[in-house]
Amino acid sequence: MSEDAATLEAFRHFREKMNTAILEGGNLTINRFFALDTRAYEDGALDAKTKELLGLVASMVLRCDDCITYHVVRCREEGVTDREFYDAFAIALVVGGSIVVPHLRRAVARLEELPAS
Amino acid sequence: MSEDAATLEAFRHFREKMNTAILEGGNLTINRFFALDTRAYEDGALDAKTKELLGLVASMVLRCDDCITYHVVRCREEGVTDREFYDAFAIALVVGGSIVVPHLRRAVARLEELPAS
Amino acid sequence: MSEDAATLEAFRHFREKMNTAILEGGNLTINRFFALDTRAYEDGALDAKTKELLGLVASMVLRCDDCITYHVVRCREEGVTDREFYDAFAIALVVGGSIVVPHLRRAVARLEELPAS
Amino acid sequence: MSEDAATLEAFRHFREKMNTAILEGGNLTINRFFALDTRAYEDGALDAKTKELLGLVASMVLRCDDCITYHVVRCREEGVTDREFYDAFAIALVVGGSIVVPHLRRAVARLEELPAS
Amino acid sequence: MSEDAATLEAFRHFREKMNTAILEGGNLTINRFFALDTRAYEDGALDAKTKELLGLVASMVLRCDDCITYHVVRCREEGVTDREFYDAFAIALVVGGSIVVPHLRRAVARLEELPAS
Amino acid sequence: MSEDAATLEAFRHFREKMNTAILEGGNLTINRFFALDTRAYEDGALDAKTKELLGLVASMVLRCDDCITYHVVRCREEGVTDREFYDAFAIALVVGGSIVVPHLRRAVARLEELPAS
Numbered sequence: 001m002s003e004d005a006a007t008l009e010a011f012r013h014f015r016e017k018m019n020t021a022i023l024e025g026g027n028l029t030i031n032r033f034f035a036l037d038t039r040a041y042e043d044g045a046l047d048a049k050t051k052e053l054l055g056l057v058a059s060m061v062l063r064c065d066d067c068i069t070y071h072v073v074r075c076r077e078e079g080v081t082d083r084e085f086y087d088a089f090a091i092a093l094v095v096g097g098s099i100v101v102p103h104l105r106r107a108v109a110r111l112e113e114l115p116a117s
Numbered sequence: 118m119s120e121d122a123a124t125l126e127a128f129r130h131f132r133e134k135m136n137t138a139i140l141e142g143g144n145l146t147i148n149r150f151f152a153l154d155t156r157a158y159e160d161g162a163l164d165a166k167t168k169e170l171l172g173l174v175a176s177m178v179l180r181c182d183d184c185i186t187y188h189v190v191r192c193r194e195e196g197v198t199d200r201e202f203y204d205a206f207a208i209a210l211v212v213g214g215s216i217v218v219p220h221l222r223r224a225v226a227r228l229e230e231l232p233a234s
Numbered sequence: 235m236s237e238d239a240a241t242l243e244a245f246r247h248f249r250e251k252m253n254t255a256i257l258e259g260g261n262l263t264i265n266r267f268f269a270l271d272t273r274a275y276e277d278g279a280l281d282a283k284t285k286e287l288l289g290l291v292a293s294m295v296l297r298c299d300d301c302i303t304y305h306v307v308r309c310r311e312e313g314v315t316d317r318e319f320y321d322a323f324a325i326a327l328v329v330g331g332s333i334v335v336p337h338l339r340r341a342v343a344r345l346e347e348l349p350a351s
Numbered sequence: 352m353s354e355d356a357a358t359l360e361a362f363r364h365f366r367e368k369m370n371t372a373i374l375e376g377g378n379l380t381i382n383r384f385f386a387l388d389t390r391a392y393e394d395g396a397l398d399a400k401t402k403e404l405l406g407l408v409a410s411m412v413l414r415c416d417d418c419i420t421y422h423v424v425r426c427r428e429e430g431v432t433d434r435e436f437y438d439a440f441a442i443a444l445v446v447g448g449s450i451v452v453p454h455l456r457r458a459v460a461r462l463e464e465l466p467a468s
Numbered sequence: 469m470s471e472d473a474a475t476l477e478a479f480r481h482f483r484e485k486m487n488t489a490i491l492e493g494g495n496l497t498i499n500r501f502f503a504l505d506t507r508a509y510e511d512g513a514l515d516a517k518t519k520e521l522l523g524l525v526a527s528m529v530l531r532c533d534d535c536i537t538y539h540v541v542r543c544r545e546e547g548v549t550d551r552e553f554y555d556a557f558a559i560a561l562v563v564g565g566s567i568v569v570p571h572l573r574r575a576v577a578r579l580e581e582l583p584a585s
Numbered sequence: 586m587s588e589d590a591a592t593l594e595a596f597r598h599f600r601e602k603m604n605t606a607i608l609e610g611g612n613l614t615i616n617r618f619f620a621l622d623t624r625a626y627e628d629g630a631l632d633a634k635t636k637e638l639l640g641l642v643a644s645m646v647l648r649c650d651d652c653i654t655y656h657v658v659r660c661r662e663e664g665v666t667d668r669e670f671y672d673a674f675a676i677a678l679v680v681g682g683s684i685v686v687p688h689l690r691r692a693v694a695r696l697e698e699l700p701a702s
Contacts, residue, residue, distance in 0.1 A: 004574070018573035025550070025576070029274045029558035036270065037566045040211045040263045045200035050167060051208055057171045058178045058212040059567070061450075063649070064531070066570035067212075083162035086612035091168055093615055094157040095175040095184075097448025098622045099412075099644070102651035105603035106589070108610070121457070135456035142433070142459070146441035146625045153621065154449045157614045176450070178567075180298070181414070183453035203261035210264055214565025215271045216293070216529075219300035222252035223238070225259070274562045279551035284518060285559055291522045292529045292563040295684075297415070301563075316376070317513035324380035325519055328508040329526040329535075331682025332388045333410070333646075336417035339369035340355070342376070380508045387504065391497045391679040396668035401635060402676055408639045409646045409680040418680075434630035442636055445625040446643040446652075472691070486690035493693070495671035498678055505683045527684070532648070534687035 008113050011069055041074070049078035053088050060092035063103050072110045085111060125230050128186055158191070166195035170205050177209035180220050189227045202228060242347050245303055275308070283312035287322050294326035297337050306344045319345060359464050362420055392425070400429035404439050411443035414454050423461045436462060476581050479537055509542070517546035521556050528560035531571050540578045553579060593698050596654055626659070634663035638673050645677035648688050657695045670696060 005011040023031055041051045052074045059067035075085065089107065093100050122128040140148055158168045169191045176184035192202065206224065210217050239245040257265055275285045286308045293301035309319065323341065327334050356362040374382055392402045403425045410418035426436065440458065444451050473479040491499055509519045520542045527535035543553065557575065561568050590596040608616055626636045637659045644652035660670065674692065678685050 004577075014577075015573065018576055021576050021580070022572060025554045025557075027551075027554035027558050029270060030554065030561055030572075032266070032270055033558075033561050033566075036263060036266055037211055037569070040207050044204045045198065046170070046204040050170065051204065053163070053167065054171060054174045054205060054208045055212060058174050058209065061175045061179055061448075062212070062567050064567050064570060067567060081162065082610070083612075086610045086615065087161045087163040087168065088171060089610075090157050090612050090614035090618075091171045091175065093448070093618050094154055095172060095179070095448050095450055097412075097444070097446050097451070098618075099446055099647050099649050099652060100448070101622070102649060104607060104615075105600065108603055108606050109589075109599075112606070121460075131460075132456065135459055138459050138463070139455060142437045142440075144434075144437040144441050146621060147437065147444055147455075149617070149621055150441075150444050150449075153614060153617055154452070178565075179450050181450050181453060184450060199259070200261075203259045203264065206259075207261050207263040207267075210267050210565070212565050212567055214529075214561070214563050214568070215267075216296050216298050216301060216563055217565070218271070219298060221256060221264075222249065225252055225255050226238075226248075229255070271562055274558050278555045279549065280521070280555040284521065285555065287514070287518065288522060288525045288556060288559045289563060292525050292559065295526045295682075296529055296563070315513065317378075320376045320378035320381065321512045321514040321519065322522060323376075324378050324384075324508050325522045325526065327381055327384050327682070328505055329523060329530070329682050329684055331646075331678070331680050331685070332384075333413050333415050333418060333680055334682070335388070336415060338373060338381075339366065342369055342372050343355075343365075346372070380504060383500070383504055387497060387500055388679055391675050395672045396666065397638070397672040401638065402672065404631070404635065405639060405642045405673060405676045406680060408643050409676065412643045412647055413680070432630065438629045438631040438636065439639060441625050442639045442643065445622055446640060446647070472694075482694075483690065486693055489693050489697070490689060493667070493671045493674075495668075495675050497675040498671065498689075501675075501678055501683075505686070530684050532684050532687060535684060 005066060005069065008069070008073070008110065011066065015066070015070075049075070049080060052078050053080065053084075057088055057092045057095075060089070060100055060103055060107065061096035063096070063100065065103060065106055068103060068107050069110050072107055073114065076111070076114050082111075082116070122183060122186065125186070125190070125227065128183065132183070132187075166192070166197060169195050170197065170201075174205055174209045174212075177206070177217055177220055177224065178213035180213070180217065182220060182223055185220060185224050186227050189224055190231065193228070193231050199228075199233070239300060239303065242303070242307070242344065245300065249300070249304075283309070283314060286312050287314065287318075291322055291326045291329075294323070294334055294337055294341065295330035297330070297334065299337060299340055302337055302341050303344050306341055307348065310345070310348050316345075316350070356417060356420065359420070359424070359461065362417065366417070366421075400426070400431060403429050404431065404435075408439055408443045408446075411440070411451055411454055411458065412447035414447070414451065416454060416457055419454060419458050420461050423458055424465065427462070427465050433462075433467070473534060473537065476537070476541070476578065479534065483534070483538075517543070517548060520546050521548065521552075525556055525560045525563075528557070528568055528571055528575065529564035531564070531568065533571060533574055536571060536575050537578050540575055541582065544579070544582050550579075550584070590651060590654065593654070593658070593695065596651065600651070600655075634660070634665060637663050638665065638669075642673055642677045642680075645674070645685055645688055645692065646681035648681070648685065650688060650691055653688060653692050654695050657692055658699065661696070661699050667696075667701070 056071035121131040173188035238248040290305035407422035524539035589599040641656035
């Protein structure tokens with residue numbers, strides 16, 4: 001993981017700080033997108049847990065470590081178990097191929113930083 | 118959609134025919150990968166329906182029309198409702214951006230070819 | 235180009251029809267995203283012409299033919315000249331590599347379908 | 352495959368025609384890139400056959416059907432055998448995942464259009 | 469940002485050092501590509517400022533932090549204002565989706581390292 | 586390179602540790618994929634050296650630094666010379682464009698960490 005995300009704490013701090021800076025930039029399109037992004041994962045026809053799993057797998061096949069970190073944390077908060085995580089990882093790996101493996105390693109490292117569900 | 122996938126029927130025919138040709142190629146790595154690909158979506162810690170939704174969203178953000186067609190069909194077979202489809206589409210759209218929109222159009226067109234859940 | 239986009243006319247018809255279907259799906263996140271997408275290209279600190287060029291190059295390096303078609307048309311409407319188009323194509327080609335070439339071919343074919351600026 | 356590439360003949364015709372149109376556009380950066388693209392695959396420290404295989408696998412993991420068609424033809428011309436093709440396909444599939452499968456189907460269909468090596 | 473790019477100064481140092489090493493490698497295709505890459509952003513039918521904005525947005529949707537850093541610096545040198553930057557960021561975000569957000573955070577952090585335009 | 590890959594030694598340590606953790610997760614699909622991944626690069630119709638070069642170029646155009654590091658090391662072990670590396674780099678650069686350059690820099694830095702072939 002990069003320096004601004006070396007630990008979960010560093011990731012959260014940098015994320016919070018820069019999100020604030022971006023929103024203060026005052027660009028209406030960007031600010032509305034951020035609101036939309038939050039809204040998309042709320043309970044709906046699919047529940048929040050399923051949506052977070054969708055976000056996690058999408059982040060893995062697109063290979064975005066920060067996005068993976070975010071959704072690993074949120075999935076855990078929604079009660080995703082270890083075996084469920086690995087089932088989701090398996091889909092990401094089969095769809096996205098070995099290019100996903102380095103991100104899988106970092107996802108599992110993140111998971112180990114969190115308290116068990 | 119491309120000519121070999123102009124209708125769901127044409128897609129299925131071409132897919133079936135070429136999968137057979139590929140497996141007859143006799144490459145062990147490829148043949149094992151195909152087996153693995155099937156296995157990954159079977160009921161496990163996550164059920165088949167959730168896994169197919171994961172496959173659908175992964176296919177949408179990676180923008181693979183044939184993969185989307187396949188998972189739209191499988192999701193419908195697993196009982197995914199229209200509102201659940203749209204919730205999954207929304208995650209794919211927010212994660213992947215407007216570049217996903219043309220594939221969303223074709224996904225909805227496919228959905229209209231299928232009997233309702 | 236795929237069958238639903240064989241001509242500019244076919245592309246426009248399919249796009250219009252499916253956008254209507256998607257919006258009628260009634261998913262709030264998706265509908266708001268569509269509104270945001272339109273808004274992003276309006277005159278602001280950067281004018282609409284520059285923004286459409288940004289959308290064109292982004293679509294080329296992400297290799298989305300339908301998105302390219304859309305922005306080629308919009309750029310022409312904003313008065314982008316042939317030489318300006320080729321300058322933008324050159325950036326897309328150098329950033330994205332030879333993998334962009336097939337999309338460049340189709341972009342130029344689209345350009346030839348349009349009246350000159 | 353898209354309409355402009357429904358057969359190998361259609362692909363070659365469209366490619367030839369549009370490459371001419373692009374070069375006549377007279378953008379120096381683009382024209383030099385095209386020259387560079389040709390040059391990169393000539394015999395060097397690695398021979399042309401190996402380089403074409405590299406181009407093929409790169410095209411498969413980036414999922415560009417036209418690029419795949421081009422390199423399948425060139426690989427055959429350089430004497431790549433069926434079993435060597437399948438070994439290269441296997442690397443592309445393992446690195447790129449199941450998202451590569453639809454392109455693999457079309458690659459094998461292209462291969463069947465060509466005389467055996 | 470990765471360790472070799474923790475600060476703008478570290479990024480510049482590593483970039484300079486490795487570019488020199490690469491050019492000394494003496495591969496004609498690579499060396500010509502580097503020349504082409506520089507040439508593509510010079511004033512032409514589109515001016516250097518517009519071209520750098522195109523390079524910036526292309527880098528953001530392809531999610532390359534080092535490329536983003538380079539173009540943020542160059543855009544600033546060409547006089548891009550904060551509000552223009554945010555307009556360009558908004559296009560990148562809408563086209564590329566939330567997967568662009570972590571790169572947007574780092575782009576804004578880079579911008580804060582630079583003197584105002 | 587990220588902190589867990591700052592040196593070749595750090596990369597190897599983290600890779601080894603996390604691969605063990607992943608395999609102990611006990612997901613059959615994932616574990617079989619890892620076996621398949623190893624198998625794909627063994628001598629076959631194409632020899633291991635050619636296959637590693639294919640893996641290297643695939644990793645470069647998909648822009649995965651850890652994958653590049655792995656294949657640079659393996660290519661060196663298979664006797665790939667500096668001039669052969671640069672020929673492979675040139676294909677990756679032409680296919681993938683300037684977006685590959687930052688990864689090329691890191692690939693060359695990795696190569697300099699290894700004993701000459």
